[in-house]
Amino acid sequence: MAGKRTVLTVRLRRLAALLFDLREHAELSKEEVSSKTGINVTTLYRIETAQARPQRRTLMAMLDLYGVTEQQRTDAIQLLTDALKPGMSRPYEGSLSEVYAAYINFESEALSARHYQTSYIPGLLQTEQYAIAVIDTSMPKVEASVMEHRARARMDRAAVLSKDEPLELWVVMDEAAIRRVVGGPAIMRGQLDRLLQETKRKNVILQILPFDAGAHPGMAGSFTLLDFPDPADPELVYVEGIAGDELIEGHSEIRRYGVIFDQLRAMALSPRDSATLIASAAQRLS
Structure with missing residues (x-):
């Protein structure tokens, strides 16, 4: 069931990275850990890649085997506790893809x-009417309840721009995004007014x-680079596409998208x- 999925969060990713590092430091293979603890190798793989949350007894068995310090044990247990807390996507997970739900969780904690x-106005800057028009067009035959949930998720995401420590957002949009009339002239005019605000x-x-x-290096498609306040949380890239969305990690890939974004903002008009x-x-739509 959709509600039973383990949707990735910042804390779950951090816990997975910590457990991987601890096993590597202990110089143990997954097969050796499985032999000594009885934890299935597939389960270990899913835990270390943040595809599953470990049960507390599983976590304790791993920490005992790795011979961790008391501080490392405390940190790991706290991360598990935090990873059990629902992310920002929880109310809408039944209507969202697993990758998009994970992205919302990461976005809510990004610096x-x-x-x-x-082609479109970015989700964080969309009006509700524009969002509904986009979803209706890009997801034909979707149920009204799913459309409503997805639109509401986009509206709630915008809270990151006005919270106490707001997200620093830098957007580069192709001119097509403001020229393409989505939902009709009235809805598009309202959307452009929102952008100006x-x-x-x-x-x-x-x-x-x-x-x-x-021609420019962004013609292949849309993407977002997220940075986080804690050095323990590495950057990631969210890539949107018709075939499906993707979260990408890894220094070389992050650097490549960073270079592309720098080129795009250099080619774009000033703010x-x-x-x-x-x-x-907007005036042309009046």
Whole structure:
């Protein structure tokens, strides 16, 4: 059942990385751990890749075998406790893909996000009417309840921009995102007005990549880079696509997307000129 899925969170990923490092430091293979603890090798793999949360007795058996310090034991137990807490996606998980639900959890705890979007207004900046129109078009024949849940999830996500320590958001959008009339002129005009309001936030930078910039490295598709306040949480990339969404980790891949984003923002209009272009697009819909 959808409600029984283990959806990835920041704390679960951190716990998985810690347990992997502890096993490596103990110089034990998964097969050796399985032989000494009775924990199935497949279960160990799923725990170390954050695909499953360990039960407390399983965690204790692993920590006993690895000969950890008291501080490491305390940290691991606390991470397990925190990993059991529901992420921001919990109310909507039945209507979301596992990857998208995990992304929402990561986004809610990120320090900053660098986002490139090809065709749509980014979810964090969408109005509810625009979001419904996008979902209705991109997910034909979806049930009304699922559409409502997905739209509500997008609206609730926007809270990260106004919380006490708000997400630092840097967006580069292809000009097509503000020119394509989604949901009709009235809905699109409201969406563009919302964008102009968001540009006034100190924690939001918005740039438009104009058509006359020509070919660019973001033409392959949309993506988001997330950075986290704790050094123990490595950066990750969320990639959107028709075939499915994907969360990517690894220094080389993160660096590649970082370089692409730097190129895109260098090719895009300045935030001031971008706001002027958005205002012009909105005026044409009046």
